[in-house]
Amino acid sequence: MKIVVVIPAFNEEKRLGAVLSDLKTIKAIKEIVVVDDGSRDETSKVAKRYKTKLIRVEDNTGKGNAMRLGAKMAFDEGAEAVIFMDGDGQHKTRDFHYFIDSLTIGKFDVVFGSRNLSLGVPFFRYMGNKFASVIISLLFGIYVSDLICGFRAITKRGFNKLNWESKRYGVETEMVILTGIRKLKHCEVPVEVAYYDSFKGVTFFDALVILKDVLKWKLFGWKNFARNHIKP
Incomplete structure (x- = not known):
């Protein structure tokens, strides 16, 4: 199976090089695509230095x-x-084997990375994440214990089926919801994450905003809501 790593990056010149250097050691990864999303630093130059494909x-x-x-x-x-x-x-290459095995052996369409939420996770992030996960489960029939972890994988079939509309950070929530709606074969795998900011991420109050959005998604349908309410 040809597996490619996709890295969305914004002003990551300081840390991106170390990430790419680690990725180059994984034989199962055939290519790396870095998407420099309007960085004002040298992110693109770092990506070119490691001979990645660059958008x-x-x-x-x-x-x-x-x-x-x-x-x-x-x-x-x-x-x-x-x-x-x-x-x-923040994501560790030593966890890649979980994703690779789930894609190649387990034949899953979507693989969600799940941080061990009982160990070392900032309290506000823990509470917000768990609350939002329960709400998503009740409304859409899919439970993913770590709703907003950006470490995840998807097959070509899964990508075509999901066809998400979110342009910004709502993408993680939308992917989970659409996986449930489309009834795609999915799983969670354990991942380790390094935290650089204890208050960065989804807090309990952020989860209330997610609740407001998912209620609208449930009432008006995902496509209509995403088209009319998600900010570009």
Whole structure:
């Protein structure tokens, strides 16, 4: 199976090099696509230095759009699956075997990375994540314990089925919801994450905003809501 890594990056010149250096040691990864989403630093130069495929977006369009652009390039050029990871070093390459095994042996269409939420996770992030996960489960019939972890993988079939509309950070939530709606074969795998900011991420109050959005999705239908309410 041809597996490509897609990295949406915004102003990640300081940490991206170490991420790419680690990725080069994984034989199962055939290519790396970096999507520089309007960075104002040297992110693109770092990506070129490591001979990755590079998509340069002049203006910051959001993580969801960067993920879509990178995945589309990968699949158009023959990839059978992509693994999404952040460019800031918080995701660890030693966890890649979980994704690779789930894609190749388990034949899952979507693989969600799940941080061990009982160990070392900032309290506000833990509460917000769990609350949002329960709400999504009740409304859409899919439970993913770590709703917003950006470390995840998807097959070409899964990508075409999901066809997400979120351009920014709502993409993680939308992917989970659409996986449930489309009834795609999915699983969770354990991942380790390095935290650089204890208050960065989904807090309990952020989860209330997610609740408001998912209620609208449930009432009005995902496509109509995404088209009319998600900010570009």
